[in-house]
Amino acid sequence: MSILSAARVAPLSLARGALRRLPQLSRTASPQPAPGGPHRLTVVNVERLTADSVAITFGVPPMLRETYRFSAGQHIAIEDVVGGRKVRRCYSICASESSQQLRIGVKKVQGGAVSARIVDTFAVGTRASVIPPAGRFTTPLDPRNALHYAAVAGGSGITPVLSIMSSVLETEPASLFSLIYANRDRQSMMFADEIADLEATCGRRLRVYHVLESDNERVQRTHLAAINVPTPPDQWFLCGPEPMTAAVRENLDNLGVDAGAVHLEVFSGATRATVSPQIARPPAGTEAVGQVAVRLLGQTSTVPSTADETVLAAVLKSGLDAPWSCQQGFCGMCRARVEDGQCSEMPANEILTEDELSQGYVLTCQVSRVSARLRVDYDN
Numbered sequence: 001m002s003i004l005s006a007a008r009v010a011p012l013s014l015a016r017g018a019l020r021r022l023p024q025l026s027r028t029a030s031p032q033p034a035p036g037g038p039h040r041l042t043v044v045n046v047e048r049l050t051a052d053s054v055a056i057t058f059g060v061p062p063m064l065r066e067t068y069r070f071s072a073g074q075h076i077a078i079e080d081v082v083g084g085r086k087v088r089r090c091y092s093i094c095a096s097e098s099s100q101q102l103r104i105g106v107k108k109v110q111g112g113a114v115s116a117r118i119v120d121t122f123a124v125g126t127r128a129s130v131i132p133p134a135g136r137f138t139t140p141l142d143p144r145n146a147l148h149y150a151a152v153a154g155g156s157g158i159t160p161v162l163s164i165m166s167s168v169l170e171t172e173p174a175s176l177f178s179l180i181y182a183n184r185d186r187q188s189m190m191f192a193d194e195i196a197d198l199e200a201t202c203g204r205r206l207r208v209y210h211v212l213e214s215d216n217e218r219v220q221r222t223h224l225a226a227i228n229v230p231t232p233p234d235q236w237f238l239c240g241p242e243p244m245t246a247a248v249r250e251n252l253d254n255l256g257v258d259a260g261a262v263h264l265e266v267f268s269g270a271t272r273a274t275v276s277p278q279i280a281r282p283p284a285g286t287e288a289v290g291q292v293a294v295r296l297l298g299q300t301s302t303v304p305s306t307a308d309e310t311v312l313a314a315v316l317k318s319g320l321d322a323p324w325s326c327q328q329g330f331c332g333m334c335r336a337r338v339e340d341g342q343c344s345e346m347p348a349n350e351i352l353t354e355d356e357l358s359q360g361y362v363l364t365c366q367v368s369r370v371s372a373r374l375r376v377d378y379d380n
Contacts, residue, residue, distance in 0.1 A: 041064075
C-alpha cells in the first residue's frame, strides 16, 4: 500500500468544538504495580461526558495521599460485589500527573454491572472501595525533554491518553503531542471539550485528528504515517479495543517503528468472557496436589494448590492479599516472577514484554502450577 505524503494531510485549524479530521484517504522500563488493598473513598464530583459516560473524582484524605499518588497513564480499580462475588474493575485516571486529582473516566459497557452502577448511580457523597493506582502504561517525564509523542485512542481509551497528553504538554514545554482519536460518532466522544481547550491553549504543540465511524472512517496506516511531521514520534501510546490496537501495532511494525517505542493498553469489555479461576484442563504431567511458596510484601508463605486452579486463585483462597483486578491477562496487576518450579503456559497476555517473559515473569491469573512445588515472587 502506498503511503500518502505527510505534506498532503496537514490538519486544518478549526474553531473550538469543531472536528479536526484527516482527509479521506484513497484506501513499557515500566513500574511494577504495588500490592495494596482498597480504601473507602468518597466521590466529590461527577461530570456527565456523554449519554453513557461520566468523569468521577474521588477525595483523598491527607493520610492517604502518598498511597494514591499516580503517574500519568495509570489506573485505579474499584471493588464491588456482583452476584455475591467480589469483583474488581480497572478505570484509568484522566487527570494530569501534577494535579494528583484522582479523577477517572467511566463508560457504560454492555453487560457491565459495575460500569452501569457507576455511570447511573454514583453521585457526590457516594463511597466506594478503591484500590490504589497501578499500571504500566506510562513513561517518565522530564522538563528537559524535546520529544514527539503520538497516541491512538479508541473510544474510552482516551482516558489514560488524556492524562499522558496533558502531563506531557504541561511538564515538557519543548515536546510535541499528536493524537488520533477514533470514535463511533461525534456524540460518543469523551472529553471533547477538554481536548479542544488543550488544542486552543497549546497551539502547534498539539495536533488532534478525529476518525469517526459515522463518516465511514477507520484508523489506517496512512493516518499513522501522516503524523511523522515535523518529526517521527519518539514514543507511541495505543489504547482501545483489541481489534483496533492489534491493527495499529501491525501497521506501525510495517512502517518500521521500533516495538520498544510502543506502549500498549487494551481495554476489555463485559462482552469478553471472564477467565475462570479454574483451569479447564490441567497441563499433562501436573501433580494433582501441590504447594505454592509466595513472596508478598516482604513475607514468604506456602499455600496449597490443586491442579485445576490458577496460581492467583490458590493465593487468594489462602487469604493472602495478592494484587489482582481483571483476571483476563490485561491489567498486569497480578504479575509475579517464577523463582522455582514449573507453571503452565499463559493463554492470554496483553501486558508482559518479551524481556519480562525471558526473566520468568508471568500473570498469575493465567497460569497454573505444573510441578509439585512452585515458588513465585510478587515483590521482585
